[in-house]
Amino acid sequence: DIQMTQSPSTLSASVGDRVTITCRASESVSNWLAWYQQKPGKVPKLLIHKTSSLENGVPSRFSGSGSGTEFTLTISSLQPDDFATYYCQQYNSYSLTFGGGTKVDIK
């Protein structure tokens, strides 16, 4: 199975900060990489698919980049609604796998 490693596991930031989360795959997943946001007690929400394609309604401050084995999720200016846990997921091959998550909390 492809292992997905996210870093950092926890990130403390302030409103307005630029935030970058990294996701590394143990082997190439091409550009078949998605990002999700999950708030406590809520269902995960798909933010980005195919590395960099934003879902409808997702604010443009979110962006994704990368290819192969290294990917990033960037929030250009962190907003109060963005404090949450973020997961990457590869869908290049089964078993589909998620990263361990990055919790973004208030500094």
Place this chain on the structure above:
Amino acid sequence: EMQLVESGGGLVQPGGSVRLSCAASGFAFSRYSMNWVRQAPGKGLEWVSYISSGGNTIYADSVKGRFTISRDNAENSLHLQMSSLRAEDTAVYYCVRPSGYCSGGTCYGAFDIWGQGTMVTVSS
């Protein structure tokens, strides 16, 4: 509105069985592959199982031989029969719809529609 609604969770004894169901509405269910994803309390997301629109199945190693995914396209429903349950199967189970691509008869995707989840607790 596209919607997935799970049911069937609850408290189950170790070694026991439970059947989860997921009712789909608002989209052409029969045309989509479907998956189950779970999340143990305070932990991350784990993919569990896949079923193609035609009924081909794939399982995570952690559940292979114990769980069975099935679907009824006429009823727009997805099921997960869980047997020989262990404490480590305790989790919220989500029914999810992927949106992506298909290759060699298998479909892959990011999960754009999620159910609200159903909790399965395995404990004596």
